[in-house]
Amino acid sequence: MSNPKPPKKSVTASELMVQLQQDPQYQVRMQQSEAQRQESIQRHRLAAEPVVQDLRNAGFDVENIDELRRSGIDYEAAIPLLLKWLPLIAESAVKDSIVRALSVPWARQAAARPLIGQFHAAPDTAADLSGQALRGHISTINI
Numbered sequence: 001m002s003n004p005k006p007p008k009k010s011v012t013a014s015e016l017m018v019q020l021q022q023d024p025q026y027q028v029r030m031q032q033s034e035a036q037r038q039e040s041i042q043r044h045r046l047a048a049e050p051v052v053q054d055l056r057n058a059g060f061d062v063e064n065i066d067e068l069r070r071s072g073i074d075y076e077a078a079i080p081l082l083l084k085w086l087p088l089i090a091e092s093a094v095k096d097s098i099v100r101a102l103s104v105p106w107a108r109q110a111a112a113r114p115l116i117g118q119f120h121a122a123p124d125t126a127a128d129l130s131g132q133a134l135r136g137h138i139s140t141i142n143i
Contacts, residue, residue, distance in 0.1 A: 064097070083111060102114075
């Protein structure tokens with residue numbers, strides 16, 4: 001007859017964090033993850049800069065496209081600018097920000113057809129976030 005294994009000692013979250021902080025492999029993974037995150041933020045910022053600059057020139061004091069929705073400001077006058085940039089932006093995260101900003105009830109009349117056009121033009125691959133974003137938001141549009 002075999003000896004039963006002794007029960008594993010439970011570890012609290014704080015104990016686990018101490019262990020992870022002392023693990024050099026974990027530290028390397030965390031540094032790599034942070035570097036990738038910062039690179040992604042920079043890539044998004046650079047790709048969105050012409051859109052943000054256009055919004056600023058039109059009087060919208062924003063640092064990024066998503067700020068339009070989150071700020072609660074009336075950005076109806078920005079809809080034509082966003083529609084202009086929608087087909088021009090290739091960076092999927094920036095396109096997603098534009099799609100989200102256009103997916104508000106009061107923009108439906110102007111945005112429905114361009115969003116549907118982008119939906120049809122978007123590649124149908126799991127890796128393409130702009131296609132996923134469009135498919136996710138297309139259901140909110142009634143034309």
